[in-house]
Amino acid sequence: MPSHFKPLGEFDLIERFFKMGADSLRTDADQAIVLGIGDDCALIKPQADEEIAITSDMLVEGRHFFADADPEQLARKALAVNLSDLAAMGARPLGFTLAIALPAINEAWLEAFSKGLFATAKQYSCPLIGGDTTAGLLTISITAFGATPVVKAIRRSGAKPGDDIWVSGAVGDARLALAALRHEIKLSSEDLQQVAHRMHQPSPRVELGIQLRDVASSALDISDGLLGDLRHILKRSQVDAQIQLEQLPKSITLQKQDVSIQHQFAACGGDDYELCFTASPSQRDKIQAMSKSLNLPLTIIGKILPKKGIDSKLYLINSSGAAMSDAEVAPFLNSFDHFA
Numbered sequence: 639m640p641s642h643f644k645p646l647g648e649f650d651l652i653e654r655f656f657k658m659g660a661d662s663l664r665t666d667a668d669q670a671i672v673l674g675i676g677d678d679c680a681l682i683k684p685q686a687d688e689e690i691a692i693t694s695d696m697l698v699e700g701r702h703f704f705a706d707a708d709p710e711q712l713a714r715k716a717l718a719v720n721l722s723d724l725a726a727m728g729a730r731p732l733g734f735t736l737a738i739a740l741p742a743i744n745e746a747w748l749e750a751f752s753k754g755l756f757a758t759a760k761q762y763s764c765p766l767i768g769g770d771t772t773a774g775l776l777t778i779s780i781t782a783f784g785a786t787p788v789v790k791a792i793r794r795s796g797a798k799p800g801d802d803i804w805v806s807g808a809v810g811d812a813r814l815a816l817a818a819l820r821h822e823i824k825l826s827s828e829d830l831q832q833v834a835h836r837m838h839q840p841s842p843r844v845e846l847g848i849q850l851r852d853v854a855s856s857a858l859d860i861s862d863g864l865l866g867d868l869r870h871i872l873k874r875s876q877v878d879a880q881i882q883l884e885q886l887p888k889s890i891t892l893q894k895q896d897v898s899i900q901h902q903f904a905a906c907g908g909d910d911y912e913l914c915f916t917a918s919p920s921q922r923d924k925i926q927a928m929s930k931s932l933n934l935p936l937t938i939i940g941k942i943l944p945k946k947g948i949d950s951k952l953y954l955i956n957s958s959g960a961a962m963s964d965a966e967v968a969p970f971l972n973s974f975d976h977f978a
Contacts, residue, residue, distance in 0.1 A: 670732045670785065671767055680767040682732060684785050690732075691784040691791060693723035699776035704819075709747045711838040712778070713754035718842045719861065720782035721762055722911040725847035726859040728792040729784030731764035737781075739774035762844055786851065792915070796855040797875035801916040801942040804925065806843050806934055808889045809864050810900065811836040813907025823899070829891045836889075840911035846936075849928050850915060857915035863906035865952060868914055872950035875916075880953045881940035883962075902969065916942055 672681035684690055697716050699705055717734065724731055736755070740748075759765055764782065815837035817823040818830050825833070842859075850857060856871050865881065872879055886904040893900060917925060922938075929936040943953070954962040 674767040688785040691727045691729035694781040696779040709751040710754035713751045714758045716778045717758045721842035722859040724784035725844045728847045728851040729786045732783045733767040734782040736769035737779040739777040790851045792857040794871045794874040797916040799944040803940040807912040808887045809910045810892045810903035810907045812909035813903040854915040860910045863908040865905045878943040878951045885939045887937040
């Protein structure tokens, strides 16, 4: 972090870097936010036919981001990962709270952080409505609130045998960027810039989630690895699934790597924040139309199968069309573990 510090109290910090920015984003259109920053609680009043979706994510220095992470990018990502959860439920953003622990009050760092935070908040019409600050290891915790029409929220439990399995965008780039930053893989500066952008500034698929409300049977966002996350849908829906490994959508940059790295990073790399969802084959035309209107690739990667055993199972099909053994499949099911 920059070394210049100026002594500010907690309430001065909130007023200067967060409340003023939050107030600047409030408009008369924010009818759901009855009361924002400045009282003991924020007040949210959804429409009569809506339900509230709530999600929280925490980012901890040294665990989720490097100590020298760019504060503007860090703020954008901290909010984006919460918006990605709302997107997976088909919820439109209403607002968010921010709880942040800081090792010291650093004006330059806070200026950049608040800039990135409010730029993302403005982009997705999601104002800051409250939070807290304290001293400690740099930790950013955001709780985001969204709204969906009653019974329209997309859950993980709705996948049906015969459903297609889809994924948005491309997967594996964030893991490739991490490998390059750890000096595990060497990338050209141009390629690193491409994948690092995906790692540091993911794009929550909010509009896609809203359009999928009456189309998808289940959905989730890909935060800890595509196939590991997909297993949450299988477990909640009590189904099995078959995935075509070759069909996992990969960027041109990732496709330059060895095939084994391509498959590994795309299957379980994590930090992609794309949406994985299931839908009846009868919805293919609608989904392809969405893809075109959103200018966002949407790819079928497999199908949902009836559950055969006690536990839900994921079958992988290799490039030859053969089912892979359990031992071959196991490495592709690893997910990011926050306590490992």
